[in-house]
Amino acid sequence: MKTMQHTTKWTKTLAAAGLAGILMVSASGLPSAHVHAQAQATSGNGQITAPALAAPLVTxxxxxxxxKWLEADITIPVFQGLADTKYQDQLNDIIESHAFKDLAKWEQEAAASAALAQKNGYAMHPYQLLIQYELTSDGSDNGLVSLKITTEGTGMNNPDTRIDTYNFTNEAEAKRVTLADLFGSKYPSILDAHIKSAIAADQERYFEGEDGFQGVDPEQSFYVKGGKAYIVFQEYSIAPGSTGTPEFAVKLPDREGDVHGAVQxxxxxxxxxxxxxxxIMVPLASALRQLQFDVAWNGKRKAADISKGALWSSISLNKDSYFLGKKAPRKLGAAPEMRNGHVYVPLEFLSDILNLKVSQDKHGQITISLAGK
Structure with a gap:
């Protein structure tokens, strides 16, 4: 196995443009004689010596x-401009070691298949291995560096694809960035709502039941690009191979207060x-906790206490009486019920009492959000 390091075509183009820009800015606004004198003083051979350019973040x-039976097209990133050089070296080692491991695996499988084909007298087609990367965020706007690496190997069967992601801050002591850092401590309910909604709209492309989506994991893969976090699932994890590696885009909070804000x-x-x-009776706790409400069960009173900031309410089993804050109680035509260990309330409690926005699609799925969202 051989290695070769080079600067990408885009890096060369940007570097050339940057150099031209520096020379133009240096000369603008100065008398021609002064520019000529500067050039003579700077270089003994009559050429202007341009200021050193900052090294690109990645080569x-x-x-x-x-x-011979493996066609490999492998390009991996090498960070060289991070503020934390120790973290940089460790990250480069991890990325390269993963690539070499994948290369060795596919070389071994290709050689074994070729030997078997020769022994049995049938045609052998070369295996293929493609590894490519995308720097989806370079840290220029928010200090967050985000990297996506795609590894795809093709042998006798369908392509085998894996997505690896890396997210960290570019500072003197680099820190790993997690979904909790981006969306707050209640990120599971925020992201689960988005993903469940997207899957429900295209359910035939995904597994159902125990094999389907069960919620985001603390170590969930993701990358950041264009103001959105893309939640990544590996092949076959929540969908058949024909779906590939599903990704779900979720807009990043616009401001700090939005981190704890509800989505759906x-x-x-x-x-x-x-x-x-x-x-229509809906599960109280799961419906409201996705919207960042606190729902606490009081077994002694057989009641559930509900709060979100200054908003508060309480419901009691078998009592058709609902209120919000200090407003007078109202009847909704049905009392809260306990079913399979969960408290259910009329859908009107969410829309008419808590003033939430409620809609139901033709498939029966109910979507709830804060008014104005």
Whole structure:
């Protein structure tokens, strides 16, 4: 296996443009005689010596295979402009070691298949390995560096794809960036709502039940690009191979206060029911916690206390009486019920009492959000 390091075409183009810009700015606004004198003083051979350019944040390294039955197209990133050089060296080592490991694996599999093909007298087509990267955020706007590396190998069967992501701050002591850093401590409910909504709109492309999406993981892969976080799932993790590696884009909070703000609460069609009074009954806790409400069960009173900031309410089992804050209680035509260990309330409690925005699509899925969202 051979390695070759080089600067990317885009880096060269930008560097050339930057050099031209520096020379133009240096000369503008100065008398021609002064410019000529500066040039003579700067260089003994009559050429202007341009100021040193800052090194690009990332260059590329290519890895090549010596196995004739493997067609390898591998380009990996090499960080060279990070403020934390120790972190930089460690990260470069990790990325390169992963690539070499993948290359060795596919070389071994290609050689074994070629030997088997020769033994049995059938045609052998070369295996393929493609590794490429994208620096999706260079840290210029918010200090966050985000990197996506795609590894795709093709052998006798369908392509095998893996996505690796790296997110960190570019500062003297680099720090790993997590989804909690971007969306707050309640990020699971925020992201789960987005992802469940997207899956429900295109359910045939995803697994259902226990094999389907169960919620974001603390170590969930993601990358940041264009003001959005792209939540990444590996092949076959929540969908069949035909779906590939699913990604779900979620807009980053515009301001600090939005981190804890609600997005949407999703109640799938199978999670609500029509009660004996003809009312749509929805699970209280799961519906409201997705919107960052606190819901606490009081077993002694057989009641659930609900709060979000200055907003508060309480409901009691088997009592058709609902209120918000100091407003007078109202009847909604159905009392809260306990079912399979969960408290259900009429959908009107969310819309008419808590003043939440409620909608239901043709498939029965209910979407709840804060008014104005």
């Amino acid at each position: 590329s390294k290519t890895l090549q295979s010596t196995e 609460s999703i109640i799938p069609s199978g999670k609500h029911y029509i009660g004996k009074d003809g009312k």
